[in-house]
Amino acid sequence: MIPVTGYDGQRVAVLGLGRSGLSAGRALRAGGAHVLAWDDNPEARDMAAEEGFEIKDLSRDGAFDDIACLIVSPGIPHLYPQPNKAVANALQAGVPVDNDIGLFFASLGGADWAVHDVAPRVVAVTGSNGKSTTSALIHHVLHEAGKDVQLAGNIGRGVLDIDPPGDGGVVVLELSSYQTELARALTPDVAVFTNLSPDHLDRHAGLGGYFAAKRRLFAEGGPDRAVIGIDEPEGLFMAGQLATAPGDDRVIRISVERKLAGPGWSVFARKGFLSEYRKGKQQGAIDLRDIKGLPGQHNHQNACAAYAACRSLGLSPKVIERAFHSFAGLPHRSQVIAEKDGVTFVNDSKATNVDSALKALNAFANIRWICGGLQKEGGLAGLEPGLRNVLKAYVIGRDAAQFALQLTGTEAETCTTMQTAVARAMADAQPGETVLLAPAAASFDQYDNFEKRGEDFIAQVRARL
Structure with a gap:
């Protein structure tokens, strides 16, 4: 568990008592907060009460008196198509609204990290399609390379349920637009954007709002390295915004539609072959055609994103290629x-x-x-x-x-x-x-x-x- 810091002795409300909500409640309590919990589902409230959480109807007037913060689960709307009544109450009362992702980034690390020879790092993956496979593939490659790695977020465990990462450890997070849109803290070391296509448009009031939610991971997160799929206009635009010059290798551009050239850092796949270029010279290549766990162009895009993320963490092309061949794929995805x-x-x-x-x-x-x-x-x-x-x-x-x-x-x-x-x-x-x-x-x-x-x-x- 990652204990949540900053709320010791304060009253914090949690709205939505599914996996992420209960996990947030436990982590807040571990950090010394007094947790008040609410869910419209009576069974969920009963489960929370059995764990010792105080149950309070957050939709009532005056519910946020003396509350320091509201933590909202991903499925609960906070703005569009209209805010949940409890969220509206919190905003009217001037109470900050956050989610478990924001708590995670705000609480990860501390004085104990001074003992690490190599500081732990966080890789965060978002996008419309492929983010689960990309996250799992990065995790698999790092595990096969002998790294201390954990997978969490929208896949695997809740972000606050993981163990504090050890020396040189890596946390791989899959993040949905619901999660990136609301998190008050977003500070990944490596951020990955796979692609963008219309989805959740009612929740984000259109494609522009949906892209803006994804973009927060990069614009506000300030990652050391950004891996950006540029086969849609939004990704191409964001890569241009993040890079300070054509050769800025803090941005790694990826594509499955064309060869990428120029002085920067790029990874692309054409006709089943992945290629890495940096400063105009080829650095690595992988034949993806016989990798059973990654069939089709969409999985080749996932491979490019995972390859770029792992290269930014210092792994060699040969180590990544070996791990690709042992990747079995994810259930329900090709x-x-x-x-x-x-x-x-x-x-x-x-x-x-x-x-x-x-x-x-x-x-x-x-x-x-x-x-x-x-x-x-x-x-x-x-x-x-x-x-x-x-x-x-x-x-x-x-x-x-x-x-x-x-x-x-x-x-x-x-x-x-x-x-x-x-x-x-x-x-x-x-x-x-x-x-x-x-x-x-x-x-x-x-x-x-x-x-x-x-x-x-x-x-x-x-x-x-």
């Missing part, structure tokens, strides 16, 4: 779950938006595509470049028929349930084809989360093998 009679079955349930689904469609050929669910804003037009790889779509979800109508020019069958979709796709599949779950939609119309959806796909496939 996860090959079975191969039989020449048919490959791939679970990419994490492809919850059009951009991530398009990347999955472009990673495979001859696809029997299982898609559908709770559709997000913007429609499905962005999928068109990947539909050339689709033999037939098998559409699930409560609105499967309406979803199928948008797949113009692609044969689509309305299946509604995962069971029916898997059965029909497997019956149609021929050797050399891929049955791919890449929904291009959220899961909440039928499942609690994308993990449950992916698990159902896996279960339905394995039941028929």
Whole structure:
């Protein structure tokens, strides 16, 4: 645990008692704070009460008298589309609002770090797609290199649940826009921006607000090194803002769309080959084509980002390449779950938006595509470049028929349930084809989360093998 400093003897409120909220409450208490907790869910309140936290309805008038700070869990809106009543009360009372990420950065380190020969470092990864795989890949490479490394944040453990890092230790954090937007302290040593595509637009009042939330990690975080994907205008703009000159190697630009030249530091992948250039000279290269845990261009982008982050931490290209080959990938992200009679079955349930689904469609050929669910804003037009790889779509979800109508020019069958979709796709599949779950939609119309959806796909496939 990382005890939270700065609130010894003070009353601190925690709103939202899921994993991050309870973790924050425990860390605050370990640092000497008196914690008041609230969640709209009575069961969550009961669990917090059993741990000894004082339960207080923070939505009531006067709830923030004599409270030093409000800690808000990621899923609770603080501004758009409208602030939660408790957050509004805190702001009206002039009470600072923070989250567990802000507490982590404000509390990490201290006098005890003076004994370290090599100070611990934090690598923080954000972006629209690929941040989980990139974070896990960085963690894997560092672990395989024998480093003391921990993975936390939006993946793995809560940031305040980890152990205080030891001499030369590295903490790898995956951070969502919900987390970067609110954190009052953001001070990573290495910050990574994978890419940007429309997502969570209601929460951030549009694409500009969404990008601004991501940008805070770099503009306010002031990392020693920034790894920036520049295949979208926003990333290209931010790299230009952070660099003080063309040769400023504090910014490492990455791309999977073009070769990067110039006097700076860059990492790019073309036709399955990763290349690193610095000061106009090639420093390293990796053939990514046979690395099973990193299929497709989207994973090559993840590889570029992870490679750049690990190089900035001093690892050699050969050490990174060896670790890439032993990376198994993450569940529900281009996860090959079975191969039989020449048919490959791939679970990419994490492809919850059009951009991530398009990347999955472009990673495979001859696809029997299982898609559908709770559709997000913007429609499905962005999928068109990947539909050339689709033999037939098998559409699930409560609105499967309406979803199928948008797949113009692609044969689509309305299946509604995962069971029916898997059965029909497997019956149609021929050797050399891929049955791919890449929904291009959220899961909440039928499942609690994308993990449950992916698990159902896996279960339905394995039941028929």
